[in-house]
Amino acid sequence: MRAVDAIMECLKAEGVEHVFGIPGGANLPTYDALYDAGIRHVQCRHEQGAGHAAEGYAKASGKVGVALATSGPGATNLVTCIADAVMDSVPTVFLTGQVRTELIGTDGFQEADISGITMPIVKHSILIQAPRDIPRAIHEAFHIARTGRPGPVLVDIPQDLSRADIPYEPVASVRLPGYQPTTEGNAKQIRLAAKALANSRRPVIYGGGGVINADAAKEFRELCVSDVFPVTCTLMGLGAFPADDVQWLGMLGMHGTRTANYAMDEADLIVAIGARFDDRVTGKLTEFAPRAKFIHIDIDPAEISKNVPAHIPIVGDAKRILPKLTAEYRALGADRSRLDAWWQRIRGWQEKYPLRYDDADDGEIKPQYMIQAMYEATDGRAIVSSDVGQHQMWAAQYYGFTRPRQWINSGGLGTMGFGLPSAMGAKVARPDEDVVCLAGDGSLIMTVQELATCVTEQIPVKVFLMNNGYLGMVRQWQELFWDRRYSHVEMGASPDWVKLADAFGALGMRVTDKGELGEALKTALSEDGPVLVDVHVTKEENCYPMIPAGQAARDMVG
Amino acid sequence: MGEPGTKEVLNLEELQASGGVRTGRRHVLSILVENKPGVLARIAGLFARRGFNIDSLAVGPTDEASMSRITLTVDGATHPIDQVTKQLHKLIHVIKIRDLEPDERVARELALFKVSCQDGESRAQVMQFTEIFRGSVVDVSKRSVTVEITGTDDKVEAFEDMVRPFGLIEMVRTGEVAVARGRGAT
Numbered sequence: 180m181r182a183v184d185a186i187m188e189c190l191k192a193e194g195v196e197h198v199f200g201i202p203g204g205a206n207l208p209t210y211d212a213l214y215d216a217g218i219r220h221v222q223c224r225h226e227q228g229a230g231h232a233a234e235g236y237a238k239a240s241g242k243v244g245v246a247l248a249t250s251g252p253g254a255t256n257l258v259t260c261i262a263d264a265v266m267d268s269v270p271t272v273f274l275t276g277q278v279r280t281e282l283i284g285t286d287g288f289q290e291a292d293i294s295g296i297t298m299p300i301v302k303h304s305i306l307i308q309a310p311r312d313i314p315r316a317i318h319e320a321f322h323i324a325r326t327g328r329p330g331p332v333l334v335d336i337p338q339d340l341s342r343a344d345i346p347y348e349p350v351a352s353v354r355l356p357g358y359q360p361t362t363e364g365n366a367k368q369i370r371l372a373a374k375a376l377a378n379s380r381r382p383v384i385y386g387g388g389g390v391i392n393a394d395a396a397k398e399f400r401e402l403c404v405s406d407v408f409p410v411t412c413t414l415m416g417l418g419a420f421p422a423d424d425v426q427w428l429g430m431l432g433m434h435g436t437r438t439a440n441y442a443m444d445e446a447d448l449i450v451a452i453g454a455r456f457d458d459r460v461t462g463k464l465t466e467f468a469p470r471a472k473f474i475h476i477d478i479d480p481a482e483i484s485k486n487v488p489a490h491i492p493i494v495g496d497a498k499r500i501l502p503k504l505t506a507e508y509r510a511l512g513a514d515r516s517r518l519d520a521w522w523q524r525i526r527g528w529q530e531k532y533p534l535r536y537d538d539a540d541d542g543e544i545k546p547q548y549m550i551q552a553m554y555e556a557t558d559g560r561a562i563v564s565s566d567v568g569q570h571q572m573w574a575a576q577y578y579g580f581t582r583p584r585q586w587i588n589s590g591g592l593g594t595m596g597f598g599l600p601s602a603m604g605a606k607v608a609r610p611d612e613d614v615v616c617l618a619g620d621g622s623l624i625m626t627v628q629e630l631a632t633c634v635t636e637q638i639p640v641k642v643f644l645m646n647n648g649y650l651g652m653v654r655q656w657q658e659l660f661w662d663r664r665y666s667h668v669e670m671g672a673s674p675d676w677v678k679l680a681d682a683f684g685a686l687g688m689r690v691t692d693k694g695e696l697g698e699a700l701k702t703a704l705s706e707d708g709p710v711l712v713d714v715h716v717t718k719e720e721n722c723y724p725m726i727p728a729g730q731a732a733r734d735m736v737g
Numbered sequence: 738m739g740e741p742g743t744k745e746v747l748n749l750e751e752l753q754a755s756g757g758v759r760t761g762r763r764h765v766l767s768i769l770v771e772n773k774p775g776v777l778a779r780i781a782g783l784f785a786r787r788g789f790n791i792d793s794l795a796v797g798p799t800d801e802a803s804m805s806r807i808t809l810t811v812d813g814a815t816h817p818i819d820q821v822t823k824q825l826h827k828l829i830h831v832i833k834i835r836d837l838e839p840d841e842r843v844a845r846e847l848a849l850f851k852v853s854c855q856d857g858e859s860r861a862q863v864m865q866f867t868e869i870f871r872g873s874v875v876d877v878s879k880r881s882v883t884v885e886i887t888g889t890d891d892k893v894e895a896f897e898d899m900v901r902p903f904g905l906i907e908m909v910r911t912g913e914v915a916v917a918r919g920r921g922a923t
């Protein structure tokens with residue numbers, strides 16, 4: 180059979196039901212095979228849209244997201260998505276067409292060395308050299324993308340090889356001698372960790388995106404409630420622990436709560452689970468959690484002691500390790516009341532420093548209010564896919580996520596324009612859920628063409644645009660740290676978002692008055708098709724509290 | 738402050754952090770890799786991206802056709818060596834990495850020195866040094882000799898110091914290759 184038909188068989192064997200992409204010369208054979216392969220292809224309007232859609236799909240479902248592009252510009256348009264996926268550990272496979280083998284290296288038409296370009300930002304890449312290698316390569320790609328620390332895998336397929344005839348036999352298993360992720364966790368280390376927990380008086384559990392990746396929210400919660408451990412999560416871990424729980428301290432880090440950051444500062448023991456001590460979390464490293472010892476559970480050994488030296492490292496899959504740790508901990512019979520004094524201190528901070536903002540008493544819509552209205556309108560149940568900026572931080576602070584895979588955003592790379600295509604992918608993966616794209620006006624216009632995809636492919640995402648007329652996050656930094664010199668951050672009044680939505684064939688709505696917001700959002704949610712709600716919010720509101728870059732928890736402002 | 742209540746007492750203060758240490762010395766890493774296209778580019782790229790410096794790198798086939806061995810030397814003063822090896826391990830084509838300690842490795846490097854010899858006397862001296870260093874003269878011209886030296890990098894550097902005063906026209910070094918001492922595989 181043709182190699183491209185074998186690719187379709189492999190995709191189906193991997194359980195792929197949906198792919199996102201755009202055809203072109205070098206992947207014409209693949210698209211010919213796709214024509215009647217029984218896999219739903221979502222034809223995006225830009226390869227970046229396809230790539231982020233694949234990420235949103237993966238983040239919402241836990242399955243591998245797949246994006247397709249042709250050689251040259253098609254492939255290079257995926258670069259941002261690949262970088263995004265590697266930073267946030269998103270299981271994704273990117274299939275690119277390459278020019279014919281005889282043209283490789285000759286600056287042939289639409290030739291770009293995409294494996295070379297993406298080498299520093301992939302988990303792995305495979306440049307196909309012989310047609311018979313293709314099926315194995317596809318299965319290896321999926322295996323590598325989804326296991327261990329997930330990430331993007333690129334498979335670059337020269338056009339002539341993809342058309343070749345190959346004897347196809349299903350591939351039963353992949354064997355990669357250099358790739359054997361550790362999953363179980365060292366039993367002695369787990370016991371030591373349990374003992375350390377039982378002996379700590381000021382513990383904090385710090386969960387990250389790895390808990391969600393591992394599908395271990397339940398196991399995570401069980402550890403947290405095996406005693407009254409205070410719990411915080413990173414931006415990527417939100418939803419791993421319900422925000423309405425009494426043990427929840429809020430997000431930590433630059434725009435986290437004072438309580439979470441102060442607790443880290445005074446903790447005697449921190450249990451990091453699937454979290455990588457990013458600089459947005461630690462601030463100034465030398466002043467980060469200076470009194471604490473660290474238990475670090477991560478599937479990637481290279482994360483252990485990369486930024487913060489671990490005292491009890493445990494390498495493995497959180498889903499496998501957490502139940503063992505919980506069982507060991509319970510067996511030790513620690514006295515819960517030893518944490519009373521710690522909770523007293525924490526409750527003190529919570530009372531003194533709740534998340535707060537000055538609401539307007541006229542019709543003005545404060546951005547924080549908008550998030551609360553969004554929460555009300557969706558009953559707190561929507562899957563929220565966010566762009567990057569202030570709106571993203573306000574959502575993290577005010578939406579109160581209660582379940583994993585409910586919050587989808589670009590954390591490591593901070594890619595503006597992520598929100599809409601990612602929401603699209605999430606909606607394809609979870610058609611029965613309300614999927615909301617929380618957009619910023621600066622971000623949305625970077626990938627707004629995907630509204631056309633949503634309309635044409637009938638993917639009813641609801642875009643709630645927090646329109647402040649600024650590149651707000653940058654404006655905030657200019658206001659606070661650059662003497663209010665607003666250099667090139669104004670967005671002006673263009674476009675007219677309602678007309679733009681209309682032009683795409685989506686429903687556009689505008690809200691400028693607080694009193695109308697809740698109803699408008701509900702109307703949008705009840706519509707059958709894609710809707711864009713342009714919500715005009717306070718133009719110059721700052722996102723607080725915050726740890727200024729490179730400073731410590733104690734230096735929080737606002 | 739409340740008591741832990743558990744019978745398994747542990748003083749948190751006694752826990753020691755591990756990893757992230759700078760050893761301050763040169764490390765010789767012997768890396769067994771699958772012989773796949775681009776594997777060297779991946780390793781070099783990883784060093785570039787993580788800001789690690791490669792002091793020397795030698796690569797060649799092994800006794801097994803599907804494998805190559807890379808011997809790489811890194812300065813353990815500027816980078817935590819465990820980060821370097823852990824990041825290398827993440828490359829799918831890297832099968833095995835061994836950080837060969839000085840007392841458990843045999844290491845050799847080959848160097849070619851083209852030394853200027855203006856007269857018979859300096860030529861005789863260079864040839865005498867060559868003998869002392871157990872090297873060999875591989876080419877001679879009217880006003881130069883080319884010497885091959887094999888040994889550890891210390892030896893190569895010592896020879897360099899000896900002949901530099903004569904006028905070193907050129908020097909090429911392969912970088913060290915190493916194997917583990919004794920019967921066991923590296």
Ligand SMILES: Cc1cc2nc3c(=O)[nH]c(=O)nc-3n(C[C@H](O)[C@H](O)[C@H](O)COP(=O)(O)OP(=O)(O)OC[C@H]3O[C@@H](n4cnc5c(N)ncnc54)[C@H](O)[C@@H]3O)c2cc1C
Pocket residue numbers: 266267268327328329386387388389390392393412413414415416430431432433434435452453454455456457459460476477478479482495496497498567568571572589590591592593594652
């Ligand atoms: C404008 C902006 C502001 C930001 N502000 C903040 C902020 O205030 N606070 C904040 O926290 N972040 C903030 N971020 C995000 C930040 O940049 C990082 O992306 C984030 O902190 C990283 O989250 P994480 O540590 O959970 O790691 P992730 O990037 O989610 O990494 C997951 C970790 O889990 C491990 N892992 C994966 N699978 C498993 C498994 N099965 N078992 C065990 N381990 C596993 C991985 O190896 C990795 O180490 C901000 C980003 C932006 C764009």
Ligand SMILES: Cc1ncc(C[n+]2csc(CCOP(=O)(O)OP(=O)(O)O)c2C)c(N)n1
Pocket residue numbers: 566567568569570571592593594595596618619620621622623645647649650651652653
């Ligand atoms: C692709 C890209 N370009 C630039 C930036 C830098 N940046 C970070 S936040 C931000 C402003 C985002 O503006 P907007 O989407 O309107 O959101 P707001 O902060 O106003 O809520 C910019 C420009 C980025 N993160 N990504």
